[in-house]
């Protein structure tokens with residue numbers, strides 16, 4: 001199987017890596033770059049636990065080939081906090097109790113951050129719609145939605 | 157065998173993708189040539205949201221996976237008030253939904269695309285990939301059919317056009333040959349005074365494949381005895397996306413009343429040949445074709461009647 005030398009920026013750090021053709025972005029992040037905040041729930045595009053921001057838009061990293069990411073900018077949950085300050089969506093999800101087991105949380109945080117980047121004042125419907133691809137088995141979603149709404153109101 | 161103390165724990169990750177070679181050709185010509193030369197062992201992909209799932213599950217075993225995104229002009233959305241809309245094959249569904257031209261002139265496309273999976277999947281999934289995948293459940297195919305879409309194909313012999321009406325051959329099967337790459341889909345200006353609707357029935361309100369999908373597009377047409385034409389397309393009820401021509405004929409010929417709409421809905425139901433699967437039984441699907449066709453046509457009719 002072919003290998004590909006790629007350069008990509010992950011959370012602001014430039015990475016030069018050799019990846020096999022069949023490696024997904026999720027495997028690259030977790031297994032090679034040891035950024036294990038991004039979770040593998042289904043490896044099939046269903047659960048959203050693997051969501052990262054790729055060139056400004058959220059994607060299921062299990063459905064992207066690492067080889068395709070040459071030159072790409074990736075932000076994972078590890079990249080949300082800056083200089084020790086949490087992203088507003090991180091703060092509010094903690095305050096609202098939107099985390100139980102925590103497995104879905106990195107994906108939720110990324111989807112929420114991506115939503116607020118494209119829409120500073122989302123309606124409840126828009127928040128729900130943006131999170132359709134992030135399954136949570138624990139919280140029942142309501143506190144997550146409260147947290148995103150609260151993060152939006154703080155930013156504006 | 158139970159693990160004994162001191163044995164190293166071996167982490168077995170979720171099975172990943174099988175082995176293949178990732179190919180990124182520099183031009184359409186090179187891509188078509190590679191795909192034709194490796195017929196049967198190479199497959200093009202764009203979003204990969206169907207391809208990677210099928211490969212991971214072992215249904216597809218190609219040796220070469222060819223990234224055809226973004227080759228010559230495949231990234232553009234353009235609108236011309238005389239000729240209509242062009243959507244490049246690698247334009248993802250979120251871009252399509254956000255396009256102002258699509259919103260203004262072809263809102264049905266955005267409405268249908270919005271029912272596909274989730275936001276993050278639609279960052280990758282494409283309209284043209286949905287069509288080329290040729291699943292009878294493909295949510296955007298009906299919209300593309302009633303809007304009279306034409307695929308532009310680059311093959312080893314150059315460019316050609318394929319109308320959607322003759323594109324589908326069976327589940328997952330199309331008229332595309334090895335080396336063929338869809339580069340764009342074009343839509344003419346929709347008929348004056350038209351209205352359209354896509355009703356998708358899933359197990360959840362959003363985020364699931366269609367148990368049944370009904371697309372209807374109606375417009376005033378003096379050439380039709382009823383004064384109107386309604387184009388219909390049905391998802392998930394036949395081996396290919398189905399156009400119930402008898403139902404369309406009823407709506408073109410008889411004065412449109414509740415009884416006519418019911419008769420057309422019955423004809424759509426009679427035309428469908430669904431299967432039983434995990435999402436619904438064939439019997440349930442047939443009944444839903446009737447109900448949803450009635451609902452879609454009624455909604456469209458209320459908007460177009462003069």
Ligand SMILES: Cc1cc2nc3c(=O)[nH]c(=O)nc-3n(C[C@H](O)[C@H](O)[C@H](O)COP(=O)(O)OP(=O)(O)OC[C@H]3O[C@@H](n4cnc5c(N)ncnc54)[C@H](O)[C@@H]3O)c2cc1C
Pocket residue numbers: 044045046199200201202203204205206207208209224245271272273274277280281282283284285286287288289293294295296332336337338339363364365366
């Ligand atoms: C979790 C999940 C949920 C989904 N939900 C839905 C849903 O609700 N509704 C729905 O309709 N679909 C759904 N899908 C299926 C899929 O996302 C769509 O069919 C999508 O539009 C495919 O586009 P793509 O660009 O990813 O195609 P790809 O996977 O890249 O390709 C699909 C097929 O088209 C062929 N192909 C791709 N590009 C070209 C080209 N340029 N020329 C010729 N052939 C080409 C490929 O060889 C393959 O056979 C879902 C998939 C997943 C993983």
Ligand code: FES
Pocket residue numbers: 039040041042043044045046047048049050051060061062063
């Ligand atoms: S691990 Fe990617 S969507 Fe579930």
Ligand code: FES
Pocket residue numbers: 098099100101102103104105135136137138139
């Ligand atoms: S907190 Fe457990 S899955 Fe969401």
